[in-house]
Amino acid sequence: MSHSTLDRPITLWLTGATSGIGRALAQALLEQGQRVIATGRRRESLETLAASYPGQVTVAPADTTDRETLGALSETFTRQAPVQMAILNAGTCEYLDVRSFDADVIEHNLHTNVTGTARSMEAVLPALRHARRQGLPAELVIVGSSAWWFPFGRAEGYGASKAALAYLAHSLRADLAAEGIRVTLVSPGFVRTPLTDRNDFPMPCLIEATEAADRIIRGLHRGAAEIHFPRRFTVTLKLLGALPQSWMDRLAARMTRSSKEHPE
Ligand SMILES: NC(=O)c1ccc[n+]([C@@H]2O[C@H](COP(=O)([O-])OP(=O)(O)OC[C@H]3O[C@@H](n4cnc5c(N)ncnc54)[C@H](OP(=O)(O)O)[C@@H]3O)[C@@H](O)[C@H]2O)c1
Structure with missing residues (x-):
């Protein structure tokens, strides 16, 4: 197997291609000459992308939580075969207001981030297996988050969904190892996008979406199974995560209180 699935120009599927x-x-991938099957719910935005890179983009609008529209993509994958990589990036973030605990918030995060990603896996795995049967490298890339490494206030639903995704990725990595399908987990810190533009609290080490894309692509070229950035943020979170639970609880409660008292 080559060092990285991106060593040569390939066709890949990318969800959440309309924004952020x-x-x-x-x-960035199109600039490098890759061919992209681009998915999101907003067709117009996908068409604008396709118009900027003639011949490189297949417009494939779909709701990743909807089995039927996703199922219809299998024809696209067959037509564009071999599809060697799927970057499952579509996601949402809804915060909980604990004063009026609403389980729908938890459900929405889980539905888009976990069920939507799992349905995307179901849709694309046959295409990745087809590539492997041809002796080609194949890779599933899951965009999780580093947010769940620390118990941030209001992030109960989002963090739970991304923790679930990390487990899903690691467990799937074990199951797919025998077939030679790589599973890569991407865990970003704060990135400036429409998703975080709504945040009213300080976002330490915030980076631009172009920098995030660059970090992800460099990680994929390295063949890294775990990609996390920016390091100064993710390494700090890892260190905090190694604290005894009671220390972490006190720190988390203090941070939540102070972000409520001093919103940005
Ligand atoms: N920004 C951050 O700080 C940050 C940090 C860690 C992880 N992440 C993760 O990175 C990923 C991208 O986030 P972002 O910040 O770039 O947010 P964003 O700008 O809001 O983009 C979200 C993308 O997901 C798509 N999407 C959402 N629900 C969908 C659905 N049901 N079906 C199909 N597509 C759907 C959206 O497309 P349509 O609206 O067109 O459907 C959009 O393209 C998410 O998984 C997020 O959790 C972000």
Whole structure:
């Protein structure tokens, strides 16, 4: 197997290509000569992308939580075969207001981020297996988050969904190892996108979406199974995560209180 699935120009599927990190990733990959099957719910935005890179983009609008529209993509994957990589990036972030605990917030995060990603896996795995049967490298890339490494206030639903995704990725990596399908987990810190533009609290080490795309692509070229950035943020979170639970709880409660008292 080659060092990286991106060593040669390939066809890849990217979800969440209409905005933020996904859009920046699409543009950077297209600049490098990759062919992209681009998914999101907003068709017009996908068409604008396709118009900027003639012949390189397949417009494939779909709701990743919807089995039927996703199922219809299998024809696209067959037509564009071999599809050697899927970057499952589509996601949402809804915060909980604990004063009026609403389980729908938890459900929405889980539905888009976990069920939507799992449905995307179901849709694309046959295409990745087809590539492997031809002796080609194949890779599933899951965009999670580093947010769940520390118990941030209001992030109950989002963090739970990304923790679930990390487990899903690691467990799937074990199951797919025998077939030679790589599973890569991407865990970004704060990235400036429409998703974080709504945040009213300080976002330490915030980076631009173009920088996030660059970090992800460099990680993929290295063949890294775990990609996390920016390091100064993710390494700090890892260190905090190694504290005894009672220390972490006190720190988390203090941070939550002070972000409520001093919103940005
Ligand atoms: N920004 C950050 O700080 C940050 C940090 C860590 C992880 N992440 C993760 O990075 C990923 C991208 O986030 P972002 O910040 O770039 O957010 P964003 O700008 O809001 O982009 C989200 C993308 O997901 C797509 N999407 C959402 N729900 C969908 C659905 N049901 N079906 C199909 N597509 C759907 C959206 O497309 P349509 O609206 O066109 O459907 C959009 O392209 C997410 O998984 C997020 O959790 C972000």
